[in-house]
Amino acid sequence: MLGRSLLNFVLLIVAVTCATAQHVPPWTEDCRKSTYPPSGPTYRGPVPWYTINLDLPPYKRWQELITEKAPALKVIVNSMKDVVNAFVPSGKIMQIVDQKLPGLLGNFPGPYEEEMKGISDITGIPLGEIISFNIFYEFFTICTSIITEDKKGHLLHGRNMDFGIFLGWNINNNTWVVTEELKPLTVNLDFQRNNKTVFKASSFAGYVGTLTGFKPGLFSLTLNERFSTSGGYMGVIEWILGKRDAMWIGFISRSVLENCTSYEEAKNILTKSKLLAPAYFILGGNKSGEGCVITRDRRKSLDVYELDSKQDRWYVVETNYDRWKNPFFLDDRRNAAKMCLNHTTQEKISLSTIYDVLSTKPVLNKLTVFTTLMDVTKGQFETYLRDCPDPCIGW
Numbered sequence: 577m578l579g580r581s582l583l584n585f586v587l588l589i590v591a592v593t594c595a596t597a598q599h600v601p602p603w604t605e606d607c608r609k610s611t612y613p614p615s616g617p618t619y620r621g622p623v624p625w626y627t628i629n630l631d632l633p634p635y636k637r638w639q640e641l642i643t644e645k646a647p648a649l650k651v652i653v654n655s656m657k658d659v660v661n662a663f664v665p666s667g668k669i670m671q672i673v674d675q676k677l678p679g680l681l682g683n684f685p686g687p688y689e690e691e692m693k694g695i696s697d698i699t700g701i702p703l704g705e706i707i708s709f710n711i712f713y714e715f716f717t718i719c720t721s722i723i724t725e726d727k728k729g730h731l732l733h734g735r736n737m738d739f740g741i742f743l744g745w746n747i748n749n750n751t752w753v754v755t756e757e758l759k760p761l762t763v764n765l766d767f768q769r770n771n772k773t774v775f776k777a778s779s780f781a782g783y784v785g786t787l788t789g790f791k792p793g794l795f796s797l798t799l800n801e802r803f804s805t806s807g808g809y810m811g812v813i814e815w816i817l818g819k820r821d822a823m824w825i826g827f828i829s830r831s832v833l834e835n836c837t838s839y840e841e842a843k844n845i846l847t848k849s850k851l852l853a854p855a856y857f858i859l860g861g862n863k864s865g866e867g868c869v870i871t872r873d874r875r876k877s878l879d880v881y882e883l884d885s886k887q888d889r890w891y892v893v894e895t896n897y898d899r900w901k902n903p904f905f906l907d908d909r910r911n912a913a914k915m916c917l918n919h920t921t922q923e924k925i926s927l928s929t930i931y932d933v934l935s936t937k938p939v940l941n942k943l944t945v946f947t948t949l950m951d952v953t954k955g956q957f958e959t960y961l962r963d964c965p966d967p968c969i970g971w
Contacts, residue, residue, distance in 0.1 A: 603969035607916035611935040612928035620961035630769045634687035635694040645781035646699040648760040691784045714853045717801040720909050721858035724891040724925045729864030733796040733950040734930040738943035758945050775833040778948045778959040785826020788948050792955040795839040795861050802854040811852030822850040839866045847877040856894045862952050869894045890922045909939050942970045
């Protein structure tokens with residue numbers, strides 16, 4: 577309970593700070609309508625597409641993308657260093673990152689370490705800092721994911737990627753520093769083999785794992801952080817100390833998207849694999865009933881909550897709280913999303929109305945970097961950069 581209590585205390589302090597900066601709420605609003613196609617003050621702009629050629633050696637796969645995005649990647653890595661040095665002014669933490677983390681190479685699964693080496697060499701950013709950039713998504717991903725099923729059994733999947741809490745608040749323009757710095761790094765990725773799409777993802781340049789993606793015609797997957805006293809920090813410490821029988825959550829998500837050939841196969845792996853960090857996997861398929869939230873501890877699955885037409889369960893929603901527990905009172909995105917879905921009704925659910933839900937405060941908030949919409953059956957994958965103009969809650 578200590579970890580959750582500390583998180584709630586920090587959220588309360590940040591809430592007071594945000595309230596002072598923004599001259600009090602409203603932070604919530606009636607369910608938005610007609611926000612799609614995206615436009616207006618909550619729409620920052622489109623997200624560019626890049627192809628990642630899996631036939632290339634891992635070291636070379638990211639060369640085109642990273643060459644273009646290197647300046648923005650250097651900015652955010654420097655911001656990470658500033659945050660760390662603010663807590664440990666001696667600089668010893670970053671010294672450990674630069675000197676010790678590269679020595680752990682040879683212990684990352686699959687092609688990921690060679691890909692990170694390539695990114696480091698292209699950008700000139702020390703390898704330890706590139707590894708850190710890939711690790712810190714295990715801890716700060718506070719998101720909203722939704723899977724819906726319409727009356728015809730057609731599935732849709734949407735998510736808001738919220739990222740950057742506690743990583744610097746800019747009092748001049750009421751934004752999270754890292755959240756804003758991630759927007760220029762946001763990319764859509766088409767992972768191809770033999771010139772054919774294997775899977776598609778929305779991600780951040782420099783990050784080789786996957787938090788949001790789909791395999792056209794088969795399944796979709798998003799990942800939300802789960803707060804726990806035995807959380808990702810413990811898993812990372814164990815991994816550094818040599819206990820490496822668990823998977824990084826961003827890497828296992830990418831592996832599932834790259835290698836699995838069905839919803840059931842993906843569900844089985846995400847349910848049973850050992851993880852470095854607790855997480856929520858939100859998995860959608862291509863036919864009626866294939867949609868679930870998998871609540872994971874590091875070693876086991878705690879719950880699999882599925883779509884169920886017999887119980888009139890035509891959607892599932894996951895933010896960052898176990899479904900059997902109440903969300904923290906200052907962070908109730910879950911009930912806001914459910915209210916708007918119920919207001920929309922199953923008859924009218926579509927990608928456009930899901931975008932409306934994801935555009936309604938506090939589901940949309942100061943941490944929201946982008947919104948992704950996925951239709952697996954139709955092969956439709958869309959990502960949009962977001963803004964949340966004042967008054968808007970910090971998360």
